[in-house]
Amino acid sequence: MNRNLESKIYETDFYRMEEDMKKQLKKNRVITEILQKLEEDVNFEDAVESILKIVGEYLELSGIVVSKMISEEPGFSVIRRWEADGQGGDIDNISKLSSADLPPVAEAVTVMRAEDASGKQKIFMDKCNVKSMMAVPIMLNNAPAMFAIFIEKEKEREWDKETYDFVLDVCKMIQSILYKRVSKNSLVSSYNALKEILSNIGSAVFVIDKYSKDILFANEIALRMSGKNLLEKKCYDFFHNGYNEFRCKSCNPHRTGEYFEEVYNEGRHQWQEIKFTDISWVDGREVSLCVVTDVTEKKKYQQRIEFQANNDFLTGLYNRMRCEEDLEICIRKSVETKKQGLLLFIDLDDFKNINDGLGHQYGDMLLRMISMKLQEISEIEKRCYRVGGDEFIVIIEPEIRDKASDILKRIKDMFASPWYLNGTEYYCTMSMGIVEFLGDSQDVNDLIKKADIAMYDAKRGGKNQCVYYNRGEDITIEENLNLEKNMRYAVSIGCNEFEIYIQPIVNMKTEKCIGGEALVRWNSGKLGFMSPGQFIPMAENLGLITPIGEYVLKQACMVNKKWSDMGHDMRLNVNLSIIQLLRPDVVDTISEIMEKTGVKRSNMVLEVTESLAINDMGRMKEIIKDIKKLGVRIALDDFGTGYSSLNYIKKMDMDIIKVDRTFIKDIVDDDYAQAFIKLITELSAVLNAEVCVEGVETIEQLQTLKSTNVSMIQGFYFGRPMPVSEFEEKFVGL
């Protein structure tokens, strides 16, 4: 090769190299410029506009259009365009095209020349006066979101490999700006929307980064609740004030997924529901969304409902339902520990009298007073229940079984002292049935039933006592129900299943019969023969004692009238229940019966009991006075039992005092009993009352009494209660 040629080649090569380098440098400069635009925090459209200008000038194109496909006409919406100087005009036609004229959307790059074009592409190129073009889709989420169309108008253009690659690179950059903008926008807009929503939900809301425990977001209420700026604080900064031991979910690795807890915040005096949910935060981080809602009102309502369900409205004690639940637990404990527990079933004696006599508000007051007193016994404070009108249950748990006798004593003492109602003292006794759980039963209902049976035994035994359940003789609830049903029936058909027996009463000095006491018997067609102890308590509870008592009085009056008609004026005592006595029409009823039967009133003695003492003395005094005005005598029955009050005899103006038979039982050797009888006779003499002694069974008892001023004797020694005809035969002489 000659040197010239050589140098020529060399020159040419050098020149080309130089050209290439220049080109490369220019390209690098362009790319740097574009990258700078990418870094600038301008909006997408402005960034695109700058890039188009740089690229267009560099490639010496006629124009570039970035447009997106839209659903409405014209189908193309130009986002930004660039044109070389003096070459514009036709590009604008793009936006005038109708969608029908648009070439089909291609996901691939399309390079086209006017001479090769056909169909829609040709129309498009003609209308825009384009000789050559390259259309590149800009993809977002795997679909073309826009097109960048690089246009040449003047001359045919070679879209060489280099240009082609460059154009694709540029489009990738535009794509990356677009992606950034879209994701940033959605981030901002979703954050704003979330903020808006979370600020308006009425609960405190904050978001905790699960790993760093940073609070990333907190709404207004959360800020107010914690009283400080929570951002840049940790989750436990929120849960420090008044939350005691509460540990939030993020701090407790055992809590996963959704979790909620109701917590009492002492600082705010508030019940709060704290709920955690795992979510992805707007920036993709894993967070716990914590929602704290004030549920105090709901909680209060719940507690009220619970209280109403568990407690007795009147006394505030737990009710029967709660009793059964607690008993179940206590029985289980008892079985586990093999220790006995006790169930006490308490029924107030003659509570009806307080209600009828003083009115319900005083009855209610008494129930409340009793309930309060029961709860004062600390061992059973939470184990007292009101299970019925005047029925209470007390559970003595196995662990305090050794204190049972002390507790029992304290309950008994409660009823031994008077209650103050309406400014006056009232006595109210109770009958108690006691069962052992474990020993007597391990079933809730069965235990209550057995305690109830024992309580009825206590009533039958004369009330005011505690009776242990006796496994031998079961009078079941069913039997009681049966008794009630039959008694109601017997009354409904006119009481003629009831019959009076008469027990003689004799003059102590002469030992001659001066009369007798009418004592009722029930010859039930279904249940057989029954003595008063078996049915009077229930008759009183059911109020059936009124018709039965009236029937007895009528029978007694008729019998006495018959005797006096035949010339035998004898006394006849009739028992009057307190229930009858408290009826407002009691005087009229007695008067009417006496009127109708025509009995000689001076022959009749009405026996009332000392349980009167629990009632309003003033009112009783009036009633007794009114009854006495009818011309009958009044006897105070069973004196010495219950709450004997000498003051009472004085105030009540009694004609006869009947000393209870418990005093006579041991009178022969009991100095106290003798002294008591002596005292009563002396007092009665002052009050102008006669004394009758009940329960004389032996000649020794009679002889001991002979040394006293007792005027009348009643007892098996002279005769048991007997049918009227027998009495008439033996003592009236008919």
Ligand code: C2E
């Ligand atoms: P009460 O009025 O004190 O009647 C006396 C009771 O003592 C009678 O029992 C009688 O049988 C019993 N008794 C009499 N003498 C002796 C004796 O020497 N030894 C023993 N161990 N007992 C003796 P009864 O008939 O079972 O009556 C029991 C109670 O039932 C009566 O006690 C009375 O409170 C009540 N009761 C009876 N009849 C009526 C009635 O018609 N109306 C009302 N409201 N109560 C009645």
Ligand code: MG
């Ligand atoms: Mg009597």
Ligand code: MG
């Ligand atoms: Mg008596």
